[in-house]
Amino acid sequence: MKILVYIQRDGDSIGRNSLEALAGAQKIAKESGGDVSAVCFASSLTDKLTGFNISEVITVSNDRLNAYSPLYFTAAMEQVIADTATNVVILGHTYQVRDWIPRLSARLDAPFISDCVDADGTNGLMGIRQVYQGKINTNISAEGLVLLSFQSGAYRADSVESGSASARNIEVDLSAVPSTIRPGEKFKESKGGVDLTRAEVVVSVGRGIGKEENIPLVEDLKDALGAELGSSRPVVDYGWLPHERQVGSSGQVVTPKMYLAVGISGAIQHQVGMKGSDNIVAINKDPNAPIFEIADYGVVGDLFEILPKLSQSIKDYKS
């Protein structure tokens, strides 16, 4: 199995998801008796990458790859795969990867097994994906050229094995790539800005709260605990709380001492933002909610009965 790991640049560093993918690739290579190389579209990372236990670090330098642009990235990767006789491409499942790897999949007629939580190379390549909002896992096997991405946290970034790798450059020809997609500059919305990442306690509210009028129930609990208020995606989508309160892959990633999830089912996208918390407490009426998979303490019950009494009891305890 000839494995190629795509290294996504994050400023001047290797993206954390790419390091995790590299750890996963090393594991698969051991199981399959395969070989790992890494490719990066930035020469600034080459020296860092040659310090890992992989065969080869491939650097592709081209001005058109300095900033992310899907058609250029797809064309460059297509040429690198052909040049290296790769049969498995492994990536971290970032928003960038989600945007251009499907395109590469269609171009190469190579399946993209996306957002895996684990994989195995013992008997061909098998990826494990979470489906149905994380309630069910599915094992997917594939032959031929395969693209596979790992969900954030699937492997530990600090478990990548050190070693030494050779380095070479590959020139790519991007002159025929059309300019039908023209990405602009990245920006942040310039509003208030709530930093949930510094909070010791986060009380987070999900769809289970039912309607906007019920939000004060959670605000009372948040005040009683002296916590910050977070939310899952639907609550923001419905306009019940501002986007800056959102925890998850498209919001903030938090690791408080206690994360209290109220009425949050715990879809994968939400878990990515809070599963590193020291203590996870979940209150949900559905005993099958995926949030209980990762909760340290679980309450299967009606939040409308529990919350008012809980807020009051905490206030009583504190006084």
Add this chain to the structure above:
Amino acid sequence: MKICVLMKQVPDKDVALKINATGLGIDTADLTFVTNESDSYALEEALLLKEAHEGEVVVCTLGPDSSLQVVKDAISKGADRGLFLCDDAFNDLDILSLSIVFATALKDEKFDLIFSGLQSDDVGNGQLGLLIAEHLNTSHASLVMETEMVGNSAIKAKRELESGWFQWTELDFPASLTIQSGINTPRYASLRGIMMMKKKTIDTKNAADLGLNPTSKTSTTKMYIPEKTKETIYVEGTTDEIVSKLVDIFANDIKVL
């Protein structure tokens, strides 16, 4: 302007799921089905563009007979016609193979825009609109939070990136956009829309109609309820008991009080 919206029927998020006898799928017998959430936002965005700039909105779905409801619901909200891809040969195809089915069905329509929800709430590949973009050689943008027409042959899309970053990207027609939920407020079906339904056409196509004999390059070898990796301590009892136990846990175990 001609806009296609790809929509899917998925199990209701709140229902409990069971693995079926084959061990390779879920038991669908007692499930309730709904339109995939982000697809409803994709439809609304298409309807808004049509209302502002004129044009036609065609809704396309693939699935078993029951999923025709998705097309009907979309038409009752204002879509102009439907395209329903239905064949047992489409069951259990992987997303790459399905994308070829869709691309084959859509290619002669010459759509200016193809909208889809960014991800389905069932298998959640998040790839279909982007795979089709490559097959049909269109531009694309994923995780779109806002759209804005540029003249009459290009569109700007505000993309959501990680950690609160955004980016506008300009796309020449034809373009495929995957729409993030929350981008607009999906409308309800109107009485007029429901009345108009009889006058609107829904074309049904099977594999033979499309000249396809699709097969997948991947196979699902197992489907299962994941084993818990964490030992959860369940707090049980009456509401008062639960509350007092929680306060004790907050104070003495987690030590946040």
